[in-house]
Amino acid sequence: MAKDDNLPLFETKSAKGRILFQIYSLLIFVGTCFIFAYRLSHIPAKGEPGRWAWMGLFFLELWFCFYWFVTTVVRWNPIYRNTFKDRLSHRYEKALPGIDIFVCTADPVIEPPVMVINTVLSVMAYDYPPEKLSVYLSDDGGSNLTFYAMLEASRFSKIWLPFCKKFKVEPRSSKVYFRIVVEPLRESVLPKEWSTVKKCPISSTKIKLCMLYEDMKKRIENTTKLGQISEEISKEHKGFNEWILVASRHDHQTILQILIDGRDSEAVDIQGQPLPTLVYLAREKRTQYHHHFKAGAMNALIRVSSRINNSPIILNVDCDMYSNNSKSVRDALCFFMDEEKGNEVGFVQFPQAFENLTKNDLYSSSLNVARQMEMPGFDGNGGPCYIGTGCFHRRETLSGKKYNKNFKENWKRWSNRSVEESTRVLEETSKVLASCNYEENTQWGKEIGVKYDSAVEDVLTGLAIQCGGWRSIYFNPERKGFLGVAPTTLLQSLVQYRRWSYGDFQIFASRHCPFVLGYKKIPLKLQLSYCIYLLWAPTSLTTLYYVIAPSLCLLKGISLFPQISNPWVLAFVFVIFLHRAYSLGECIWFGGTFKGWWNDQRMWLYRRTTSYFFGLLDYILKQLGFTKSTFVITTKVADDDVSQRYEQDVMEFGTSSPMFTILATLALLNAFCFFGGLKRMIADLETMVWEQFALQILLCGLLVFINLPVYQGLFFRKDVASLPTSVSYQSTIFALLACAIALY
Numbered sequence: 187m188a189k190d191d192n193l194p195l196f197e198t199k200s201a202k203g204r205i206l207f208q209i210y211s212l213l214i215f216v217g218t219c220f221i222f223a224y225r226l227s228h229i230p231a232k233g234e235p236g237r238w239a240w241m242g243l244f245f246l247e248l249w250f251c252f253y254w255f256v257t258t259v260v261r262w263n264p265i266y267r268n269t270f271k272d273r274l275s276h277r278y279e280k281a282l283p284g285i286d287i288f289v290c291t292a293d294p295v296i297e298p299p300v301m302v303i304n305t306v307l308s309v310m311a312y313d314y315p316p317e318k319l320s321v322y323l324s325d326d327g328g329s330n331l332t333f334y335a336m337l338e339a340s341r342f343s344k345i346w347l348p349f350c351k352k353f354k355v356e357p358r359s360s361k362v363y364f365r366i367v368v369e370p371l372r373e374s375v376l377p378k379e380w381s382t383v384k385k386c387p388i389s390s391t392k393i394k395l396c397m398l399y400e401d402m403k404k405r406i407e408n409t410t411k412l413g414q415i416s417e418e419i420s421k422e423h424k425g426f427n428e429w430i431l432v433a434s435r436h437d438h439q440t441i442l443q444i445l446i447d448g449r450d451s452e453a454v455d456i457q458g459q460p461l462p463t464l465v466y467l468a469r470e471k472r473t474q475y476h477h478h479f480k481a482g483a484m485n486a487l488i489r490v491s492s493r494i495n496n497s498p499i500i501l502n503v504d505c506d507m508y509s510n511n512s513k514s515v516r517d518a519l520c521f522f523m524d525e526e527k528g529n530e531v532g533f534v535q536f537p538q539a540f541e542n543l544t545k546n547d548l549y550s551s552s553l554n555v556a557r558q559m560e561m562p563g564f565d566g567n568g569g570p571c572y573i574g575t576g577c578f579h580r581r582e583t584l585s586g587k588k589y590n591k592n593f594k595e596n597w598k599r600w601s602n603r604s605v606e607e608s609t610r611v612l613e614e615t616s617k618v619l620a621s622c623n624y625e626e627n628t629q630w631g632k633e634i635g636v637k638y639d640s641a642v643e644d645v646l647t648g649l650a651i652q653c654g655g656w657r658s659i660y661f662n663p664e665r666k667g668f669l670g671v672a673p674t675t676l677l678q679s680l681v682q683y684r685r686w687s688y689g690d691f692q693i694f695a696s697r698h699c700p701f702v703l704g705y706k707k708i709p710l711k712l713q714l715s716y717c718i719y720l721l722w723a724p725t726s727l728t729t730l731y732y733v734i735a736p737s738l739c740l741l742k743g744i745s746l747f748p749q750i751s752n753p754w755v756l757a758f759v760f761v762i763f764l765h766r767a768y769s770l771g772e773c774i775w776f777g778g779t780f781k782g783w784w785n786d787q788r789m790w791l792y793r794r795t796t797s798y799f800f801g802l803l804d805y806i807l808k809q810l811g812f813t814k815s816t817f818v819i820t821t822k823v824a825d826d827d828v829s830q831r832y833e834q835d836v837m838e839f840g841t842s843s844p845m846f847t848i849l850a851t852l853a854l855l856n857a858f859c860f861f862g863g864l865k866r867m868i869a870d871l872e873t874m875v876w877e878q879f880a881l882q883i884l885l886c887g888l889l890v891f892i893n894l895p896v897y898q899g900l901f902f903r904k905d906v907a908s909l910p911t912s913v914s915y916q917s918t919i920f921a922l923l924a925c926a927i928a929l930y
């Protein structure tokens with residue numbers, strides 16, 4: 187026995203400099219107390235104008251205070267993890283468990299097959315014994331285009347995998363690798379004909395492979411364009427044409443194909459090494475059975491994979507989330523296989539990060555603060571939530587098993603398992619498990635598998651696992667584990683947050699509310715932590731009030747804040763200033779820019795006033811039975827000119843949407859109030875009324891300032907992505923109407 191045999195496989199560190207944060211929190215707390223003291227002692231008397239607006243403001247400040255308290259609970263004790271992969275391979279290299287990897291896709295148009303197979307290739311190429319890896323693609327679109335791309339990928343993997351191992355390639359998405367490594371050289375160094383270059387800075391193997399990849403890509407894209415499959419493929423897979431027909435009606439039967447069977451000794455790469463198993467699954471869909479979107483797909487995958495490999499660990503990624511780090515599987519295993527603490531680990535969540543961010547992050551998609559502050563905070567409070575992608579699960583947690591203290595994993599139990607069945611038989615028998623009515627009258631989606639009760643199935647499932655006694659772990663390695671595609675237009679981003687806020691609030695308002703489900707099962711601080719996401723939807727109302735009421739009162743001449751010469755004003759200035767300064771500091775500390783922070787403030791406002799508001803409406807309408815649940819899939823491609831505007835940080839409107847009408851109405855309303863307020867002050871300069879309205883005019887002015895892109899889109903831009911005239915008309919009318927009502 188070597189002497190490191192008892193050392194742990196991972197370590198946990200607390201964040202430094204917490205004392206500063208605690209001082210900051212204390213200061214904010216004291217400041218807020220003063221604000222409340224002022225509010226309570228200065229309530230306008232009965233009959234005085236603005237009494238109700240005042241009360242409203244007081245109530246909202248209480249709410250903001252609670253919300254601030256929750257964000258503070260999250261930030262109180264963040265922890266960071268580190269793994270020791272050398273110890274893992276030293277101890278377990280021969281006995282590593284099998285890993286089943288699930289990739290989900292649903293629509294070949296907004297999730298292009300080339301992108302999907304690059305994700306698949308990247309996870310097939312993990313630095314892990316290939317015979318222990320199985321990759322499953324669930325295609326909810328039942329698209330022959332995606333299937334065809336998978337066939338191409340299964341062929342390409344035979345050269346791609348040995349190549350990755352030989353050159354220690356990172357990242358292992360072919361598309362990204364060639365873009366980073368080969369493309370830059372292609373233009374500068376290489377003349378037209380690549381193969382004729384002798385003195386090339388990259389080896390000819392790399393060039394050849396890149397050409398092969400380009401060929402494959404062209405074939406896939408051409409099929410996509412033509413909408414048909416090459417004859418060769420349809421001959422190879424009988425019954426294919428029939429499938430094209432059924433799939434196009436979106437009502438189709440299960441199609442399950444094991445493209446590479448890892449147990450087959452003939453399934454080898456060009457160097458004779460075994461390949462990971464590769465499975466394509468399009469589960470059956472019928473209009474009369476609810477398919478439950480991604481959660482339904484995951485559950486079908488869980489069942490099918492249990493029949494084929496039944497690996498003890500399941501990794502789940504979205505189709506745009508390629509693996510950016512070939513060691514992630516080993517990282518995750520360091521947590522699961524740790525002798526002392528490993529048995530209680532239910533899932534290991536990697537952060538969601540994106541490859542297509544711009545420097546100033548116009549739509550605030552980077553999730554920098556969530557990734558580096560909030561999630562470590564969750565981990566410190568009892569464990570991160572499950573965020574749907576980049577997550578390794580212990581299979582038992584997904585089959586509804588609860589943790590108990592005596593549980594001890596026997597990894598050998600799993601690795602000994604070998605199913606001696608022909609691929610054909612497996613394919614046929616597994617199909618039943620993915621049929622549309624398999625789950626009828628079962629606990630799937632309720633007690634077993636990924637949960638169905640919410641539009642954010644991931645958060646709900648993670649919470650249930652934690653309440654079942656399992657620990658979750660958050661791991662954010664230096665080299666990011668996974669990279670995905672962030673929305674590239676304003677509307678996409680707002681729609682995505684609408685689904686999230688709706689789903690999150692659904693959880694909060696149900697019997698799965700962390701305070702109910704988690705009572706005595708997870709720590710109170712974790713229950714509170716969940717609120718920062720689950721309470722998004724209701725914060726829309728408070729925010730709407732805060733951007734409307736003070737401005738209208740300004741227009742009408744009702745003062746809601748202390749006047750500037752009054753010492754009480756200090757409390758407001760102090761809290762607001764310190765709070766924002768902290769947020770700016772946090773943003774910059776985690777790699778943002780000043781402009782990025784400013785954009786984040788804007789998106790904070792836009793999400794609250796539109797996405798969260800509609801999320802709340804969605805919830806109410808669903809409760810009343812007016813709507814059915816939907817899942818608007820986030821688009822992962824953009825036209826060239828959309829991409830160009832995205833890269834130049836030009837805000838994308840372009841269509842009319844009720845969300846845009848709200849944004850424009852609020853922007854105009856504040857502009858009217860601002861100028862109306864200014865006019866009043868200038869007119870009454872001697873009587874010093876401005877003193878009473880200083881804070882209100884400041885707030886209103888800030889709102890005008892942050893809305894500059896909206897005014898531009900309304901009046902000053904003429905390009906296709908500006909705001910349509912219909913939105914301009916509607917919003918002008920609404921804003922004028924609101925002002926008129928307030929004045930008279």
Ligand SMILES: O=c1ccn([C@@H]2O[C@H](COP(=O)(O)OP(=O)(O)O[C@H]3O[C@H](CO)[C@@H](O)[C@H](O)[C@H]3O)[C@@H](O)[C@H]2O)c(=O)[nH]1
Pocket residue numbers: 290291292293297324326478479480483503504505506573574575641642643644682685686689817818819820821
């Ligand atoms: O009916 C469906 C709908 C979606 N998906 C897949 O689900 C994934 C996530 O969908 P996406 O539109 O990209 O949603 P995002 O908002 O980016 O996803 C986040 O939020 C979702 C919950 O709202 C989680 O399921 C995701 O894992 C998480 O990344 C994608 O791979 C889709 O192909 C399906 O498989 N079937």
Ligand SMILES: [Mn+2]
Pocket residue numbers: 504506670820
């Ligand atoms: Mn996504």
